[in-house]
Amino acid sequence: MYGSPRNYAQHYRSTGLSSAVLEADPHRLIALMLAGARDRLRLAEACLARGDVPRKAKAISDASAIVGGLSGALDLDAGGEIASGLQALYDYVQQRLVAANADNDAGALREADGLLGEIESAWRAIAPQPAQAARP
DSSP, rough: OOOHHHHHHHHHHHHHHHHHHHHHHHHHHHHHHHHHHHHHHHHHHHHHHHOOOHHHHHHHHHHHHHHHHHHHTTOOHHHHHHHHHHHHHHHHHHHHHHHHHHHHHHHHHHHHHHOOOHHHHHHHHHHOOOOOOOOO
């Protein structure tokens, strides 16, 4: 009648993520995208290790879509050299994901995850500080 607890957990996770995305400021949204791409890369590596090729391919495809979204969101005019560098890095990550998928290459997955991890770390370091409430 109600379904399995696993379905409830899945629904809770997707609802929680949806709420986080809807409430996120632009900086937080990029952080969520980076974390989501990295989660999918780790899932792809786990699937590869157990021989679940279809699920590995889906996880890599999902990560690739997120990286594509991150690259597409760059403002190359306003971002100058930094945005251009990020775009080149995202393009390289995409190339590694294609290789990882085609060759079942766990090393390429780890390399892509490491690169996104460095971007994620730098992104967290420049997080805007909450505004202090004005004191009377």
